[in-house]
Each structure stands twice: as structure tokens, then as C-alpha cells.
Amino acid sequence: MATTRRQFIKRGLGMVTVSVALPQVWLGGARAQAGDPARKILVVIEMLGGNDGLNTVVPYTDSRYYGFRPTLGIKETELKDAQGRTTIISDRFGLHPSMGRMKELYDAGHVAIVQGVGYPEPSLSHFMSADIWHTTNPTGKGDGWLGRYAEAALQGQPGLSAVSIGPRPPKTFTSSKVVVPNIFSFDLYSFQTDQKYAGNRSRKLDAFNALYGRSFPENEFASAVSNIGLDAVTGASRLSTAPVNYRSTVVYPVNNPLAAGLKMLAQIITAIPEASLLYVQFGFFDHHANQIGGPTSKLTGQHATLLEYFSDGVKAFYDDMIEHELADKVLIFQWSEFGRRPNQNNSLGTDHGTASSLFLIGNPVAGGLYGEQPSLEATALDEAGNLKFTVDFRSVYATVIDGWLGGDSEVVLGSRYENVGFIR
């Protein structure tokens, strides 16, 4: 058991945040939408399993790319979306052909792509590398970077300032002082009571709240049950308003799990005025085999489908935020624990790699390409044949914290990192 989680229980501030949350019952969409002019929302999208950066942002002028990827490499002439529109974004790079919607946002100046993002002595283990990204600690141990940010910025804020969509909260949110709710579906996220005696519900909730108002200074596990349980029940009653009151003309794509998650986030953002840190995971991008549809169909297959989910889901969410007049207040930040190896393998797939491209999307960004694509020159690769990073991922975090959230990245990250410059 990690020391950090023990500490979290000992300090146990989840209850404090919730007690503030209750009186601020949702008062109507107008309030959320007009809201606080200084409202800053961060939506993190984690691509699980290691996204292939080289086939996401294709270096179509680099002959070495095609040398490494005789079957998987996407040619310049193939950089066109389903409608035949080009997905080329510069004289060297083009987006994967399934990312036509993302290209629309890019052309409008709302997409910043940071290339070559990684860290020294990269781990090729999913768990370790993801933990390094979550914690910014080279050992993968300790609290999450957004958990640390939340401790400083959101303590005393209502309990639903931060939310994650998924079966368990990501380590990015691990914190010694804040309980972050995780929601799998609105249907399951409720405190149910006996339907036969609906009139008894408030009595039961009163009793529950009285029982969960007790503290357990002697037993850290009982404290943890208490804090998280109370957060769950009070949070659930507020979240129940989210899907009910949400209205939008935007049609999210169906059968797109990321779009479904982003729609839930839109419902939370519009219903809960203080919701500011939101997180959604999707995947699985670990395409060791059959990354493409077949030897002659490289533009279809698992990776193309996932990138289409990403592109279409984000576009719908962006349009939804426009409709709710929140687009100026939302920054989307996408990452993955590593990229894939330049050299394709013998199973129409790619193995674990290192540095990769990541996306920042929304009105707050100054669109364009940032960082530098690592060289594919054989001598420039590491021993495993992987890319050497050019931008430290912590400088991307620092830019988000300082440039968008208005925090102090030196406090959160423990050091000062350069500003990558993608925030307007």
C-alpha cells in the first residue's frame, strides 16, 4: 500500500469539501453557463495503451518513416479524410486520414500539437510509464500532478470540482487532501432507497448523513470509508441533475465510447458550476498486432477507429461547448503513456515506444505545431530503436498550470519548466 494513500486518509479532507457542496444545490443552467467569468475548465483525455504518434501526426516528407513502416506508413497521397479533404497541416506533417474533424478544428486555429514529448530514461512498461506521467516522479510513486494542483487550488471548493469518468479514478488525481469522484454511468451513480416507501427516502438519507458524519480518528480505513462514502452520496444527489437538465442540439456520434464520456462531461460541466478538472480515459491503443485493417488496408483497422473516436468525439464536445457559451473556458489536453516504435513489427503492429505527439484543443490555445519531431535517423534513435524526446512532458504540464489554470507550476511540479507557449 502506498504511503501517499495512507496520508490521504489521515488528513481526510474529503468530508470538508462535501459539507461545502451541499448548500450549493444546482440552480439552473443559466447560472452555470453565464457562471464565473474567470471559470477555467481542464478536460484531460488519456489514451490508454500507448498511442502511435507517428501514425497520428504523419511525417510524410521523411523517407525514413516509410523505411520503418513499409506496410503501416501512410503516404502523402493518402492524407485525405472520408470526404476527400486533405489532412495535411504543414509542409512536413499530416493528420491520420480518420481525423478529418480534428483537421477542421486545426484549420480554425483551435488545435496545438506538441511533438517529441517524453522524458529521460523512458520506461517501456505501461504501468510504470503511465505512473511517471501521472505523478511526474521518475519512480512512478507519489501523488498525481492534478491531485497536487487540486490540493493547492481547490481545497475548500465544493466537492465536485474534479470528476473522472471511468471505473476508478486515475492516479493523476491521487491527492493527500481531495477525494475525486469517479463516475461510470449516471444510472449507477445514485444512492438508491426502497422504492416501495419513497416517502421514507429523506428520513433514510438523514440517518445516513448522521452516521457518515461520525469521525474515526483511530481507524484510518474507517475514515477512508467514511470520507469516500459521504462524497459519493452527496455527489450523487447533485450529479443526478446533470443529465436531467442538460439540453443540447449537438448530436454526439453513436458507438463512440469517447464521445459518450465527453457527453457525460458536458452534462457535468453545464450542471455543476464549479466543475473544473475533468478526466476521461479511452483505448486500448496497445496495437502490437493488427493495428491496421490488413496488409492492403492501412487506412482502416483498430488505430484508425480509435483516432476517429478521438477526432469526432472532441469535435462534438467542442461544438457543444460553443452552444453552451463555454468554449472560451475549456481546454482539452490529450496524452498517452508512450508512443510506438518507429519500426513496425511482423504482425502489422508496433511495439512500445517513447516520445510522441500530444494534442491541446480549444479556444484557449494558439493553434499550430510546437516542439520538434525527433529525428528518425538511425543514429538518433535509442538502443531499443525508439525516438529521443525533445520536449519534457512536465513543461507541457507547466504550461497548462501556469498559462491556463492560473496556478503555480513550480509548487505543483517541484521545479520550473519552460513554457511551451501553446496557450493564447
Place this chain on the structure above:
Amino acid sequence: MASINYEEAAHLLRRAGFGGSPEDINGLVARGREGAVDFLVNYESIDNSALDALLFKSFGNENFRLPSDIQRWWLTRMIHTRRPFEEKMTFFWHNHFATSYFKAFYPYMAIQNKTLRRHALDRFDTLLVKVAEDPAMLIWLDGVLNLKVSPNENFARELQELFTMGITDMVTGEANYTEKDVKEIARCFTGYTIKVKRKKIYKSKFRFDPAQHDNTAKEVYGQTANFTGEDIVTLIAARRATPRFLVKKLFEFFVYPLTSSAEDTATIEKFSDIYISSNHSIKSLVRAIFVSDEFFSGRARFALIKNPLEYIVSAIRCLGATYNVGTDTRPDFTLITRARQMGLELLNPRDVNGWDLNLGWLNTSNMLERYNFANYFASNRETNPDAAGAWLTNDQLRRLTEPTAEATVRKLLTMLGPLKTDAQTVAVLTNYLETDDQGNRVGFTVNDATLDKSVRGLIHLMLCLQEFHLN
């Protein structure tokens, strides 16, 4: 012979099983400390024919057609067995040798469950050999791909890192093996494969393929010989690092989390000595742990968080409720679905490391699911005794009540633990029983109407109690 009081016996039954009725607990009290432990640990002498008959009704010859059939079969065992420690120990090994039906073919998961069950208290060496030869494990950790010309390190690595010693010694902190040991041990296990019975898949079993076995010398832990897989198991099981790792894992599962203090290090060493002096007998080791003063210390009491199965099964067993897993045509999926939504799907651990215990079970979604299971269970008014699901009949409810509200609350606190709470808790719960929907005091009388409404409501609330989530 040391005696054992009611609280201690209840503690023992929670940890070595899933809790039980006052009769179960009093039965243990009468046996004394050693006698109670021996009774639970020597479970093969307990008659379990009622369970066998019940399982036969629902699952016939256990030729399961779906992964969920195996999950439902196992959960039914946990609820209805008279040998609770058999199920608890099998679950311990499932978490230890964490294998998932997502990769391993699900019929092989049923075979693995029976193997873990059969050898749960055997010599550790024997269990390890059986696991190395287990079809599900051979797929899960790529043993079937471990060939003479292209060895696969997956099993060799996890055998050492997760199954026996850990990367570093639990006491000294020294590295237990090198990368070279991993590579060499992989070669020792080459040729392990599966004899697949296509027509009778549940009869599939281990096969050794000499043509794929690397029959040359290997250098392991500084010794060179033409080691076989069994030789490696013998070598590892005899290293001091192995009982240290195993004791820590058993202790943290059954007793309390350990620290790096001198006291806890001494505890690890004390029980490691028992492993050695008992010739690696798992049964002797767990028996020693359960009769120990550490196990009955204040530090151990309610020192763990119930896993989702312990939460569900203890609610049913402690209250003497009904559970029917149903038949093929009317199966119960509720409990395995609830457990999955609480974070524990049997036969599908999170990863090769097993589940994160204790705090690992806690997040807001999982907690809501616990409360909602409690509501489902307490408000399920099923009257057809053959229906599928878990519920309390009015007769069962009546047995859980006393003439006054406070006595009823106190009785339930005893049945569910006994749980230690304060006067405020009793007052909140008593007040719930004695007031109407508007909060007016109306008192409490035991009758069909109050059983149906407020007693069911009380049970929902009491299963939500923080204390009931602790083990």
C-alpha cells in the same frame, strides 16, 4: 488450551471465512482457540454434501458454458459452503496467482480453480508445480509459447517476482534474482504445454513436450545443472526469501498490514521459520497464523477493509438470509454483477498483480454500489422460494428483531459483527426505527408493517455502516 470468546470467534470466522450466524460463532467458542482453528482449517472432514447437492441442481456436471457460470458457481459456494476456509483460501490463491479469463480460455479457469482448491493447503512446492502446469496459467503467462528455440520469459519472471520471492527480499531488501536468472529459468520450463481435449474441454490438462524442452545445462542462482521446471520450484521454495514473501502476503490478507518495523520483521521471520520447520506446509503455516496472538491482537481487529465478496457474502451469512443462484432458465446474475461494479469480478483480476486490497476497494462508484446492493438485498420482498436472488423473508426479519427499537438495533449490531459503535450511532438508528416519514415519533412495534418498512430500511442503513465495511 487457550479459550476464545465470542468476539474473537467472530473475528476468526470473518477472516477465515465470510462471517456467520450466532450458532456458527458459538460453535467455534465451544472448541477453544486451537480447536476452532483446527475445525476451520481441516475442512475436508466437514460434511459439505448439502452444497454439492445444491450445486448439482444448478450446474449439473459443471461443464460450464459461460465465464459467468463459473463466477456464479463460485459465489454460491462462498455463500452456502460449510467449509468457508476452503473458499477463502482458494480466493487467496486466485488473487496470488492472478489469472483472467480475458486471456486464458474460460474453461481452463474452472480447471485452475479446482487445482487451486485441491492444493490450497498442500506443500507450497506442490502447489507451485501444479500452477506451472496449469492450462490457464500456461496461456496467461505465455508458457505455451515458451519453446526451446525461442524461450518466453513471462512465467519465469512472474514466478519469482509475484508468486514466490518478490524482486527484493522482504527483510533484507537484497535483490533475489538477476535478469540472467529470468532467462535461464525460462529455459527450464520450455516444453510445458496443454493436452487439449476438444470434445471434453474440461478434461484438458498439462502435457510435457520433450521435443520443445531445452535439455542442456542452465545456470540459476549461481548453480549450473540441467535443471527442469520442478527443480527450479524446489530451489525457489527452499530459499529464505520465499517464506518471507509468502508470510507477508498471507499476513496482510488474513491479519493486518505490515510495516518495516523491527516488530513486524520479527513476525515475518517467526512465521517463515514455521514454513521451514513444517517442510513448506501451507496448512501448518496458516494454522500457526490463525492461532497466533498477533491474529487475536487488538491491532488485527477490524484492521482490513472487506473486499466486495466479503461484503456481499457476510451480509447474507450473518443475517441468515436466502440466496438462490437459480437454474439455467432462471439464473441469478445480480450478485456477480454487483460485485463487479464494486470492483471485483471473479476470474478477472485487475492485472497480474491481483487486486489492490483495502483502500484499493474504495472509490465513490464502488461505495455507491455497496450501498445499492444493501438496498437491493434489504428491500427484495421475494416470496417464491425457488426464485433467483438474495433476500430476507418476513420470518427471517422477525428473528432479527426484538421488542424494542434499541434492542433490535443492538441485536443487529451483534449479528453483523459484533460491531463496536458508540451511543450516538445506536441513537441515530433507534430514532430511524421510531419515527415516521415526517420525523414524528411513533414508537416501534414488531408487526408485518414495520418489518416490511422500517426493519428493512434499518438493515439497509446498517449494511451501510462504516464499521460493516471493515473486516
